[in-house]
Amino acid sequence: MQRYDKATVVIKYGGHAMGDPKLAQDFARDVVLLKQSGVNPIVVHGGGPQIARLLERLSIKSEFRDGLRVTDRETVDVVEMVLAGSVNKEIVAAINAHGGKAVGISGKDANLMRARKITRTWRDPDSRIEQIVDLGFVGNPDQVDPHIVDVIIQSDLIPVVAPIAVGADGETLNINADTFAGALAAAMKAKRLLLLTDVEGVLDKQGKLVKALTTKEALALIEDGTISGGMIPKVESCLGVVAKGVEAVVILNGKVPHAVLLELFTEHGAGTLIERSGASAT
Numbered sequence: 001m002q003r004y005d006k007a008t009v010v011i012k013y014g015g016h017a018m019g020d021p022k023l024a025q026d027f028a029r030d031v032v033l034l035k036q037s038g039v040n041p042i043v044v045h046g047g048g049p050q051i052a053r054l055l056e057r058l059s060i061k062s063e064f065r066d067g068l069r070v071t072d073r074e075t076v077d078v079v080e081m082v083l084a085g086s087v088n089k090e091i092v093a094a095i096n097a098h099g100g101k102a103v104g105i106s107g108k109d110a111n112l113m114r115a116r117k118i119t120r121t122w123r124d125p126d127s128r129i130e131q132i133v134d135l136g137f138v139g140n141p142d143q144v145d146p147h148i149v150d151v152i153i154q155s156d157l158i159p160v161v162a163p164i165a166v167g168a169d170g171e172t173l174n175i176n177a178d179t180f181a182g183a184l185a186a187a188m189k190a191k192r193l194l195l196l197t198d199v200e201g202v203l204d205k206q207g208k209l210v211k212a213l214t215t216k217e218a219l220a221l222i223e224d225g226t227i228s229g230g231m232i233p234k235v236e237s238c239l240g241v242v243a244k245g246v247e248a249v250v251i252l253n254g255k256v257p258h259a260v261l262l263e264l265f266t267e268h269g270a271g272t273l274i275e276r277s278g279a280s281a282t
């Protein structure tokens with residue numbers, strides 16, 4: 001079995017996975033337990049459904065392209081408010097209520113994450129025609145300065161990070177949380193990146209769990225449409241991360257009680273494992 005003493009483990013806690021209050025408490029307890037057992041957990045959270053709820057209350061329409069929210073000026077304000085505000089503080093409070101000491105920050109703090117605005121080509125699933133779409137205030141990680149996260153860890157605290165970054169002109173950029181977690185895991189040279197979501201892992205055409213995925217297989221599943229929507233940035237993030245030296249990434253179901261502990265501390269693990277070729281992750 002793997003040893004995780006003093007190992008950095010980045011846990012991406014998806015907005016769907018945090019829906020159930022009981023599971024949210026379990027998650028917070030598990031993070032505290034990891035810290036107490038000598039692991040250094042870093043939580044990066046999403047909040048897609050939580051953003052959607054506030055946008056709806058404000059009657060602001062929102063749409064996605066290949067799993068990324070088209071984010072205009074009005075929307076980015078709401079995204080930052082929800083992610084760096086309510087969602088971040090809710091997770092911090094839950095961890096602290098279970099005896100941990102969490103500190104909530106966003107990628108803007110101490111210039112943790114500088115990002116570059118992206119435009120994306122998008123293929124219409126019906127016509128298969130490719131279009132270039134301007135996603136607005138959406139970014140891809142450009143430069144990561146993990147100093148602030150190191151400082152928090154060295155002070156024996158647990159960092160909880162909202163996926164907001166600063167752009168080249170000082171503008172606020174909305175970053176997909178999987179992409180953000182991947183960039184941070186690579187910069188921190190984490191031992192593991194765990195992406196907690198609302199499905200068992202990557203599912204094949206028959207809806208069966210794919211237990212392990214190579215880069216080539218992953219790209220083929222994206223190309224043929226088996227992997228779609230929010231699973232695209234998730235898998236793309238995994239591929240980038242293992243290429244940058246993180247041993248392994250696991251996509252797993254955060255709705256299973258104690259998913260993180262089961263993955264790290266049992267032989268059988270869970271979810272879909274994407275590992276660096278040549279690395280032995282089990």
Ligand SMILES: Nc1ncnc2c1ncn2[C@@H]1O[C@H](COP(=O)(O)OP(=O)(O)O)[C@@H](O)[C@H]1O
Pocket residue numbers: 014015016017046048067178196197198199201202203204226227228229230231232234
């Ligand atoms: N091949 C696939 N395997 C599993 N899930 C997939 C696949 N293709 C698309 N998805 C969708 O991706 C979703 C997970 O992404 P997302 O909704 O962004 O989750 P999160 O909020 O946890 O980041 C799943 O609920 C599922 O609807």
Ligand SMILES: CC(=O)N[C@@H](CCC(=O)OP(=O)(O)O)C(=O)O
Pocket residue numbers: 013014015016045046047048049051067068069079138139163174175176177178230
């Ligand atoms: C660019 C982009 O799509 N950003 C995401 C950020 C939150 C996120 O990724 O949340 P989940 O992990 O819960 O999906 C969004 O606006 O929804």
